[in-house]
Amino acid sequence: MTHITPDTSPAWQGGHKGTLETGRDLLADVSLPAAVIHEAPLAHNLTWMQDFARRHRAELAPHGKTTMTPALFRRQLEAGAWGITLATLPQCRAAFAEGATRLLLANQLVGHANMAIAVELVRAGAELYVTVDGHANVAELGEVFAAAGLALPVLIEVGVDGGRCGCRRDEDVMALARDIAARPGLMLAGLEGYEGVVHGDDPEAGIRAYAERLVAGVRRIAQEGLFGVEAPIVTASGSAWYDLIAEAFRDGGLEGRFTPVLRPGCYVVHDHGIYREAQRGVLSRRPDLHEGLRPALEVYAQVQSLPEPGLAIVALGKRDIGVDQLPEPLARYREGGSVAEPLSVDGWRVTKLMDQHAFIALPEGAGDVRVGDVRVGDIIAFGASHPCLTFDKWRRIHLVDERLNVIDTWATYF
């Protein structure tokens, strides 16, 4: 019996799910299902958001938790990003190991083991910022970093009633700022917020007010001389309301004194669901932008069974694609065929997703599909909503050109 290892034998082409297939044709010789990023819209999005931030005089620290794909972090940094935002210490460790040195943990740092990772990262040269929102956590962090002979830059999270983390009241922010300023193990480095948890009858007004609260907050803290860094950070924004945050920062008179930082993550590949919808809002508020982001992430999978008229079972499941919404069939190709000869998916509709299977209702009137146009082996491109929950299904993602040839295969680090 031949000894086979999962990763090293050339015959097995790398990972277990998705393989290293550089130079191969996605329609002919790549194991499917596979997650795919299209180079052209990716390049567009990288430039688009960097330009958007620049024109609003803000820095960009894309949220890396979306993709956890260091090759994308490199593309974002090459495009001009100021740093990479992350959600956990293991994510920070992975990003740093792959070359990202300025890391913004947009989350509270809790747990002894996670604090130990943070200490090691800082000692290794990382410029790591973390978020705090309570005195107990501040005290513990202060002790850990003072004992390590370090001073950790922290951002106070500003929250809203009924929201997620963050100090609810401005007096709490100020009290925490004074607490931090008095601790040798910490440096107060700015304010952090996430407008995605602001709700209410008029979310747009609520988000503008929230962004203005962040701006007023850093001014107040600066007036009191509590910051421990030059040009303290004020940061917010996901990929849905970034225009409102950017405008409030631009108009906040921060220039030269503060560092406004935007943190969208999903923008880099956009989506076919909630962010497509959110972009309609951005473009309606900002007609000057005229062209927006483009969806770049798809999952390709094959018809595996045509068991009864009107029904196709596709080898694509909850293991392969985000399920916040049911995936959308975007295109179909014959296996071994050409991207120039797409087949119809008009009227195709995913009705159910199991762990490893998608049920597709085929359009009525197509007759008996078993002898018709649809074949077992046909390759379907699917779009999804919320790219974060598609990326985390994959250890390898293929970058493809317009002919669906694989340009590169990128590792993810979830």
Add this chain to the structure above:
Amino acid sequence: MTHITPDTSPAWQGGHKGTLETGRDLLADVSLPAAVIHEAPLAHNLTWMQDFARRHRAELAPHGKTTMTPALFRRQLEAGAWGITLATLPQCRAAFAEGATRLLLANQLVGHANMAIAVELVRAGAELYVTVDGHANVAELGEVFAAAGLALPVLIEVGVDGGRCGCRRDEDVMALARDIAARPGLMLAGLEGYEGVVHGDDPEAGIRAYAERLVAGVRRIAQEGLFGVEAPIVTASGSAWYDLIAEAFRDGGLEGRFTPVLRPGCYVVHDHGIYREAQRGVLSRRPDLHEGLRPALEVYAQVQSLPEPGLAIVALGKRDIGVDQLPEPLARYREGGSVAEPLSVDGWRVTKLMDQHAFIALPEGAGDVRVGDVRVGDIIAFGASHPCLTFDKWRRIHLVDERLNVIDTWATYF
């Protein structure tokens, strides 16, 4: 600056999410969130299901797609399993690379690249069975394997109207059996089904009838002399209705002539949701079993913020745990404390899960929790429904003993 790699430096303890922490105390020095398997219920479940199959004179081929954890495949094989069931060719490749040699692909094998993996696996010594349900796929598989000078053992999938894959009518099964028997690249090796897609007013009766249809099917094919193997396989069963399948196989007079195979996957760690509920059905139908499976999989995470009375934000999200149902808080411990001193989670309820955060409504009457019993850093054990969709969130899973010390850390291969 120190060079850090994500996996090799001892300081970083292995993977990015979950770390190699053997010998460590989960409550003191393991990076959380982390997925955890408890050894005692795991050992119980391994023995329990193997005994169940044996007493029904069936073989066990646990569905490996549930866990994709080769260390668990080894435990299942050591307990007496006949083989490992899988859902995709990359999964088969991973299982074979880690030592599982008899592989049952309970799915159609589609795609040139996947067929190439199958050819390589068979050449390397794998005893690989795959499922078929249509003539076009049979023709393609037959050509590929004949060209490789091999004969692939295939199982015909038997389906139901409105179900998933599989031949809907018995005459289709027979026609496909004759087709396969005539192809030198294939060997007809049995019938396969999945009762989880049988619906109707009386699912119990429907599933019994379905199992009897499988038994009648292999008899009919054997009578016609179409099988290409000794002791052809008849196989079905997930982790919800396995008792009905096992009884029909046991009572089907298969002994000595056929190989009945059960394929539950989730049983190995059971759950705190749909399978706990399903087990009530099994135990009510089979009072002789008196003791059932025990939940063994949990995810541990820490309170990261207590931003307002009655609300705890926990560092646990859709990235960390299955979301078919909201996770259930099972236990709470003080960080650095003892498993012998659990704190209350009575009345704790997860109300919302985001990518990286869980919202917990704390019980009313607890007063201002910010100064009360709950602290930032408290460690919560969560149970989930449907273990398949928790396993696939992790690259490393900790095996722990009753004191919550890490016995081993297992890699997953999704």
